[in-house]
Amino acid sequence: MPERHLPNRRVVIYYNQLSGRARRLAGRYQLFFENAVADVTLLPSSASSVRDQTQLIQVCEGAHECVVIGGDGSINIVVNALIQANLQAQVAMTVIPVGTGNDFARDHGLKRWNWRMNANITTLTEAVCHVQSEGLSRYFVNHVGTGLSVDLMRLQQHWLKQSAGRLSYLIALARYLFGSMTSRSRIRRGKYWDDGQFVALGRYIGGGFLVHPHADRTDAMLARIRVPKMPRWRQTKALLNVLKGRIETTAAIEFERGKQFQIGDSEHALELDGDIYFHGPATVTVSSTTILVSVPDLKKTKGENS
Incomplete structure (x- = not known):
C-alpha cells in the first residue's frame, strides 16, 4: 500500500x-x-x-x-x-x-x-545543469535556448496557452515557420547565422518534442542542437522530422553531445525551462x-x- x-x-x-x-x-x-x-x-x-x-x-x-x-x-x-x-x-x-x-x-x-x-x-x-553569462548564473532541469525558442515564446501568448494547452506549441511553431522571416531572432556564429540554438539535459522540450532521445538524468550528458538559417521549405521539412523524433538523422539540424557548450550571443535573450532570465553568450555545463x-x-x- x-x-x-x-x-x-x-x-x-x-x-x-x-x-x-x-x-x-x-x-x-x-x-x-x-x-x-x-x-x-x-x-x-x-x-x-x-x-x-x-x-x-x-x-x-x-x-x-x-x-x-x-x-x-x-x-x-x-x-x-x-x-x-x-x-x-x-x-x-x-x-x-x-x-x-x-x-x-x-x-x-x-x-x-x-x-x-x-x-x-x-x-x-x-x-x-548550470548556465553562466557575464556574472549571472542559474540552474536548469530541461533546457536552455535562444533564437527559435524565444521567438516561439513570444508567439505563444498566455491566452493561447490557456485555451489550447500543449497544442499551443504546435500553433506557435506553425506561425513561426510561415510568418515573417525578417522578424526572426538570428544568432551569429562566426561567419554563419543560426535561427535557433538549444542545449538540452532532458529528452523533451517545448511540450513534448523529442530532442535528446538518449538522455540520462542520473549520468548526465548534454545535447546541443543548432538550427541553421536556411530556406523556409528546407527548415520546415527539418523541423517536421524533429517533431517525429528523428533529430539525430536530420542532416539539416546540427546535433552533438558533450558536458559543456557555448550558446547564444550578446544581442539575444536566453530562456531556461521556458522563462527568460538573461542574455548570452553563455557557458552551459553539467553541474557537480x-x-x-x-x-x-x-x-x-x-x-x-x-
Missing part, C-alpha cells in the same frame, strides 16, 4: 496561483499530507520569481519534501531555491504536472495528478550539484498488487 503515515515529516507545497486547477490540487494534497500526520506549509506563487525563490528558501529549511504543483517554470524556481539554500541533498522534489509543457514530468512518466497519493515512492539522485526527485516505486507497487 502507498505510505499513509508521515509523522514528523515536513512538507512544502508550492503551487501556481494563476491556475485554478493547481489551486484545487494544492488543497487536496494539503489534506492528503495532513491526514498522514505531516506538517504542511502551503506557498502560492507570486508575480515575482525572485520573491518566490526567497520564500522557498525560508519555508524549505527543515523540510523533507517540496511538492511542486505547476509546470517547468515552477520546477526551475524550486530547484534554484534548494540549491541556493544548500538544501538539494535534504529536500526531495515531487512534481505534480499542471503546466502547459510539463517536459520534466513527461521525462519521468508522471501523468496523473494523484500519482503521489496512490503509489509507493522512491527518490532518485539526478543531475542539473545533484537534486533529489521523488518518483513512483513501480517495483514495490507491482509487488504489493500481485
Whole structure:
C-alpha cells in the first residue's frame, strides 16, 4: 500500500496561483499530507520569481519534501531555491504536472495528478545543469535556448496557452515557420547565422518534442542542437522530422553531445525551462550539484498488487 503515515515529516507545497486547477490540487494534497500526520506549509506563487525563490528558501529549511504543483517554470524556481539554500541533498522534489509543457514530468512518466497519493515512492539522485553569462548564473532541469525558442515564446501568448494547452506549441511553431522571416531572432556564429540554438539535459522540450532521445538524468550528458538559417521549405521539412523524433538523422539540424557548450550571443535573450532570465553568450555545463526527485516505486507497487 502507498505510505499513509508521515509523522514528523515536513512538507512544502508550492503551487501556481494563476491556475485554478493547481489551486484545487494544492488543497487536496494539503489534506492528503495532513491526514498522514505531516506538517504542511502551503506557498502560492507570486508575480515575482525572485520573491518566490526567497520564500522557498525560508519555508524549505527543515523540510523533507517540496511538492511542486505547476509546470517547468515552477520546477526551475524550486530547484534554484534548494540549491541556493544548500538544501538539494535534504529536500526531495515531487512534481505534480499542471503546466502547459510539463517536459520534466513527461521525462519521468508522471501523468496523473494523484500519482503521489496512490503509489509507493522512491527518490532518485539526478543531475542539473548550470548556465553562466557575464556574472549571472542559474540552474536548469530541461533546457536552455535562444533564437527559435524565444521567438516561439513570444508567439505563444498566455491566452493561447490557456485555451489550447500543449497544442499551443504546435500553433506557435506553425506561425513561426510561415510568418515573417525578417522578424526572426538570428544568432551569429562566426561567419554563419543560426535561427535557433538549444542545449538540452532532458529528452523533451517545448511540450513534448523529442530532442535528446538518449538522455540520462542520473549520468548526465548534454545535447546541443543548432538550427541553421536556411530556406523556409528546407527548415520546415527539418523541423517536421524533429517533431517525429528523428533529430539525430536530420542532416539539416546540427546535433552533438558533450558536458559543456557555448550558446547564444550578446544581442539575444536566453530562456531556461521556458522563462527568460538573461542574455548570452553563455557557458552551459553539467553541474557537480545533484537534486533529489521523488518518483513512483513501480517495483514495490507491482509487488504489493500481485
